[in-house]
Amino acid sequence: MTSPATPHQAAVLTGPGTFQLTTRDHPAPGPGEVQIQIRSVGVCGSDIHMYQDGRIGDTVIQAPLVLGHEFMGVVVEAGAGLQDGDDRPLQVGDRVAVEPHVACGHCRECREGHPNLCLHHTFMGVYPRDGALQQYLNVPAHNCFVLPPEITDAGGAMLEPLGVALHAVRLGHVRVGDRAAVVGAGPIGLLIVALLRLAGVTALHVTEPLAWRRDLAVELGATSAEAGYTPDHDTRYDVVFEAGWADRSVQDAALLARPGARVVLVGIPGDDRLTVQHALARRKGLSLVFSRRMSHTYPETIRLVAGGMVDVDRLVSDVYPLAEVQQAFERHAGYQPGVIKVMVQL
Structure with a gap:
């Protein structure tokens, strides 16, 4: 269990092409949330757009932001009223992949089964919501999917692009x-x-x-x-x-x-x-x-990877620690020889 405010390290994008490693206090999870200790974060092409241009599509980064939306980690603390929408509540110690898209659940698009088209959503790692290039992150429990032992940490982060x-x-x-x-x-x-x-x-x-x-x-x-x-x-x-x-x-x-x-x-x-x-x-x-992100794909991607039908680990070409996040992004952005998927491990 973590303390009410957990000091931890975060890689903050402070401007185009510039990360700054900072120490920040992370609050305890709120009702319906869990605190995740991040283990693996994939670097995505959309991250590169934001890193190079300070924007993605028509969304402009207007303040320092923590990137990272392809990720997994371990549950270290649970808020009140915790349910994961599956057959049991999440538990401390669970390895989980996290869907980064947080839909409102109430609009017409959500009610009709298209949360990826929600007009009132937030998205972890896209302004204004911080993402996973930090040691701890609070996320909605219903966005978490427990990983079986057959899926590696890197493989858990790869479920997001596989879902896309x-x-x-x-x-x-x-x-x-x-x-x-x-x-x-x-x-x-x-x-x-x-x-x-x-x-x-x-x-x-x-x-x-x-x-x-x-x-x-x-x-x-x-x-x-x-x-x-x-x-x-x-x-x-x-x-x-x-x-x-x-x-x-x-x-x-x-x-x-x-x-x-x-x-x-x-x-x-x-x-x-x-x-x-x-x-x-x-x-x-x-x-x-x-095609807009993904819709209801995590259970299927878990079965595909755990069953050996898709080898997502084969795509991981480079692994960097958080302290070398700048080099990780430069490696990806420069399309240097051999690069496929760059992974940041914490």
């Missing part, structure tokens, strides 16, 4: 026997590749400019992988997932799609612009589907 990938694949309405393509083989794109193989696609093409990521895409199940789209490409894919949002990625996804195909847009652009030729998308009659 799973939500995107569901939006694609993939059918057994479909031909699929993925544009961008970062961590989300690679996890989409792994899930598409499980879904029974008969062809799985990946475009990705970084050679080591193309190699991993093939290892995870891609049937072909190239650096980018060229005019002689096959353009008859039933469903295409855009998971890069850099340069021509949305346009390339539309080019790869057959007429009548579904194109699922998963990537987040740094400049908040979508670039696709209207005539191309219209003449092909494409359905452009925008």
Whole structure:
């Protein structure tokens, strides 16, 4: 059990490209909350946007912020009225993955089963709510999911990006026997590749400019992988997932799609612009589907990883301590050779 105010270390983003390690007092958890001792935090592409630009989409960071939304930890203290929405209350010592999106639970979107579209949400690690690059964090108990021993600490943090990938694949309405393509083989794109193989696609093409990521895409199940789209490409894919949002990625996804195909847009652009030729998308009659985070995915991702169906640990390429968070972000932001998923361990 922790004291009412726990001094601990936090990595605070004080401006674009600048972290400061500070010591702060963390309050005891409130009703319905648990205090988590953070163990593993993944660095996400959206974290890099905020680190480099001080914003993500139209959300501007207006004060120092603790990043980190892909994370797991250990329950060290419980607030009053604790329930986890499962078959038992959370207990001190439980290893848990934490869903970072905190929906209001009362709006129309929440009531209709789409908490990821809640207009009144907060999101850990996105302004104004602090995230997990700190030693302790209070979170709603119902956002916690107990991890079985088969899932490593790093694997627990990877459930968040796996959930994003799973939500995107569901939006694609993939059918057994479909031909699929993925544009961008970062961590989300690679996890989409792994899930598409499980879904029974008969062809799985990946475009990705970084050679080591193309190699991993093939290892995870891609049937072909190239650096980018060229005019002689096959353009008859039933469903295409855009998971890069850099340069021509949305346009390339539309080019790869057959007429009548579904194109699922998963990537987040740094400049908040979508670039696709209207005539191309219209003449092909494409359905452009925008994927927003995830919805009700943690139980399924736990089963996929614990059952050995998706090897999320294979994507972890680099591990840094909290004291080297600046180097961790620079490693990811620079796309240095071999980097796939950078993990910060506390």
